[in-house]
Amino acid sequence: MVIIFPSKPSLLAGGVVAGPLEDRSTFKQYFDTVYDDERWQMDTNEQGHRKMVEEACEFVMKKGGITTAEVDYLLGGDLVNQMTPTNFAARELAIPFIGLFSACATSVSAVIVASLLTELGAANYSIAGASSQHNAIERQFRYPINYGAQKPQTAQWTVTAAGYALVGKHREDAPSIEAATIGKVIDYGMDDPFHMGAAMAPAAFQTIKSHLDERKQEIYHYDLILTGDLGQLGLKLLKGMLVESGIKNEELTLLRDAGAEFYGQDESFQSGASGAGCSAAVFFSYVMQELRAGTYKRVLLVATGALLSPLSFQQKETIPCTAHAIEITMK
Amino acid sequence: MVMTFIFAFIVGGIFCVIGQLLMDVGKLTPAHTLSTLVVVGAILDGMGLYEPLIHFAGAGATVPITSFGNSLTHGAMAEAEKHGLVGVLTGMFEVTSSGISAAIVFGFIGALIFKPKGNID
Amino acid sequence: MEKEQYQQLEQNITPPTPYLKNAVKAFVVGGLICTIGQAVSLFYIVFFNFTEATAGNPTVATMVFFAMILTGFGLYKRIGQFAGAGSAVPVTGFGNAVISAAIEHRSEGLVLGVGGNLFKLAGSVVLFGVVSAFFVALIKYILVTIGVVSW
Numbered sequence: 248m249v250i251i252f253p254s255k256p257s258l259l260a261g262g263v264v265a266g267p268l269e270d271r272s273t274f275k276q277y278f279d280t281v282y283d284d285e286r287w288q289m290d291t292n293e294q295g296h297r298k299m300v301e302e303a304c305e306f307v308m309k310k311g312g313i314t315t316a317e318v319d320y321l322l323g324g325d326l327v328n329q330m331t332p333t334n335f336a337a338r339e340l341a342i343p344f345i346g347l348f349s350a351c352a353t354s355v356s357a358v359i360v361a362s363l364l365t366e367l368g369a370a371n372y373s374i375a376g377a378s379s380q381h382n383a384i385e386r387q388f389r390y391p392i393n394y395g396a397q398k399p400q401t402a403q404w405t406v407t408a409a410g411y412a413l414v415g416k417h418r419e420d421a422p423s424i425e426a427a428t429i430g431k432v433i434d435y436g437m438d439d440p441f442h443m444g445a446a447m448a449p450a451a452f453q454t455i456k457s458h459l460d461e462r463k464q465e466i467y468h469y470d471l472i473l474t475g476d477l478g479q480l481g482l483k484l485l486k487g488m489l490v491e492s493g494i495k496n497e498e499l500t501l502l503r504d505a506g507a508e509f510y511g512q513d514e515s516f517q518s519g520a521s522g523a524g525c526s527a528a529v530f531f532s533y534v535m536q537e538l539r540a541g542t543y544k545r546v547l548l549v550a551t552g553a554l555l556s557p558l559s560f561q562q563k564e565t566i567p568c569t570a571h572a573i574e575i576t577m578k
Numbered sequence: 579m580v581m582t583f584i585f586a587f588i589v590g591g592i593f594c595v596i597g598q599l600l601m602d603v604g605k606l607t608p609a610h611t612l613s614t615l616v617v618v619g620a621i622l623d624g625m626g627l628y629e630p631l632i633h634f635a636g637a638g639a640t641v642p643i644t645s646f647g648n649s650l651t652h653g654a655m656a657e658a659e660k661h662g663l664v665g666v667l668t669g670m671f672e673v674t675s676s677g678i679s680a681a682i683v684f685g686f687i688g689a690l691i692f693k694p695k696g697n698i699d
Numbered sequence: 700m701e702k703e704q705y706q707q708l709e710q711n712i713t714p715p716t717p718y719l720k721n722a723v724k725a726f727v728v729g730g731l732i733c734t735i736g737q738a739v740s741l742f743y744i745v746f747f748n749f750t751e752a753t754a755g756n757p758t759v760a761t762m763v764f765f766a767m768i769l770t771g772f773g774l775y776k777r778i779g780q781f782a783g784a785g786s787a788v789p790v791t792g793f794g795n796a797v798i799s800a801a802i803e804h805r806s807e808g809l810v811l812g813v814g815g816n817l818f819k820l821a822g823s824v825v826l827f828g829v830v831s832a833f834f835v836a837l838i839k840y841i842l843v844t845i846g847v848v849s850w
Contacts (some may be wrong), residue, residue, distance in 0.1 A: 395779020596844025
């Protein structure tokens, strides 16, 4: 399952745009901009969602010092039906585009595909990432925004953010992708859509485990293993599974989760943040900047996705999940 | 009169606690919970118990969603008494529906003047 | 780790549902909403010639109006997060279900959006209310006809 990239494609720049509520994020200082209107001055949430994707990609190009014409591929996705916000953003950007869906694991699967294209020599520059817009996603997966249903403590809050990265040929001064693991779809029989962390933790476990095993690595070879969107409870469950598999407790401090930390300890967000834009925003701002700064030398990013739909839930299906990982190093 | 207020509080509160238990213990969605309570209201009225409850607790019995099942049943039974079997169908919305008509009208108006916002506080 | 083992771990780590706390919150908020309803009823009885028996209808309509205001300003969902069934079970919760769906789907137009989705959450309440009323009245009719009970 592990892919090795001999040419080590680099993450040359990151662009992260977030919504008004994300002003409270602990990662806020790393974002390129926090917009004060959740609809980006557009008429509908979905149009705002599209605008957000466009802006994130524009930041990527600006920071990477390139123009749209120089970008060979745009790879990304979101959680709206048929991914119209990303598809429509691709229309505006006019870059050759493939839409990818791995729910909240999309950011990493996009980077994996971009790295493969780079490795193949098919692309000099690709933009890869994912996004989510709270209102658009809630209405699709749960209830109307203004409906007064009680969310349990296990629930997670969908983030409004878009995170994209510029993937290109190896450069010494940029974080580089050494290896990646494409995860299997794992289903441990969890069926509560308000407890996604519990559904996704086994997928994260499987991917981390097989990545480490095949790479013949231990957890301490990394400075940080960051999962995307397990939330506080999901992270605890993942740690529980790792302990069960024989990993020592002290190694687990290297293990963190973007969703669990995104809004700090604020209880109004229950178990933490989620959404394709959550992990994408943290990976392509905080993690990339800290890698560049030299804080971390080797990082494993593990994005997890719950592959359910409102329909599958109503038809009483369990929630299958996946997790994809990329191993990033910095000289 | 003061007593009616107290009874309204208590009876209304109890209906809500039953609903909460259906959600928490029974693991029902809000839609399942409300549907169940509506059926309960209809059955209570069939047994002749809901009217005395309204007399006793006022809004404590008319405001919870159970009263919707009650008034539908009440209308159906009143018409059935007068017109026989066909009244069961024709009488259904005779008494009730202020809740439905208000929700439809205010829903329409609400849609015209408000926009969904994802705020948390 | 096997599925059964994982489910055990999940049970251990997930905090238990605070049954008592939720029930108390539902009781207090639900009780308060009904008390406000009682005040509205009294208002109709005193000023508009309604009787105790007939005041229910205008009360319900007024409560739904309050629900529209609170829903529109995004307050009802916050009450709902706190109170759970306390704000879902009163008719204001029915109103909230209808009105929130209407506001949400305004972007798809008045006919297909608002019209098509108005009852997407509350429709089941109408369905089961009407069907159960039908069967209850039918059974009662049969029982009266065969002389077991009287109207």
